[in-house]
Amino acid sequence: MGRERTVTVYTRDGCHLCGDAIETVRRVSESVNHDVSLDIVDVDTDPELQERYGERVPYVLIDGRPRFKYRVDEDEFRDHLTGE
Template sequence: MTGPRVTLYSRPGCHLCDDARAVIERVCAELGETYAEVSIDDDPALGERFGEEIPVTFVDGRQHDFWRVDEQRLRTALTA
C-alpha cells in the first residue's frame, strides 16, 4: 500500500481532534507508520458526510473510529 495507512478527518479548533491526533501520532511513530489529516471544513462533501462525528479515523481506507481514538485498538488494526 502506498501513502499513509491512517487518515484523520478533523476540523480546526476541535479539542477531540487534538486528542485523536496525539494518539495517532504516538501510535504511528511507534509503529513506523504515517498518517494524513484532512479538514472537513475544506470540502463541503466531507462536512456533509461527517458533520458532528469528527474526529473520524480511517485505517486502510475503512472507517475505524469516530469521536475518540482507542490507542490499543488502533495499534491492533495497524499490526494485524
C-alpha cells in the same frame, strides 16, 4: 519493517477530540514497526466532506476502512496497525 499503512483523520478547526486523536495516532504510529502515512483532512474545506461528517469528527480510517469515531483507543489502534 512492516508494510506501510495509511491513516486518515477527518477533523475540523477547534475540535479538541481531533487533537487528542491525532496525538494518539502519532504516538502509537511511532511505537510500531510499520511505516505509517498520516493524512489529516479538514472537513470544513470541502462542502461534501462537511455534509458527510459535520460534527462527527474525528473520524479515523486505516487503509481506507473506518475504524474510530470521536475517540481513538490506543490499544485497539495498535492492534489494527499490527494485526492486519
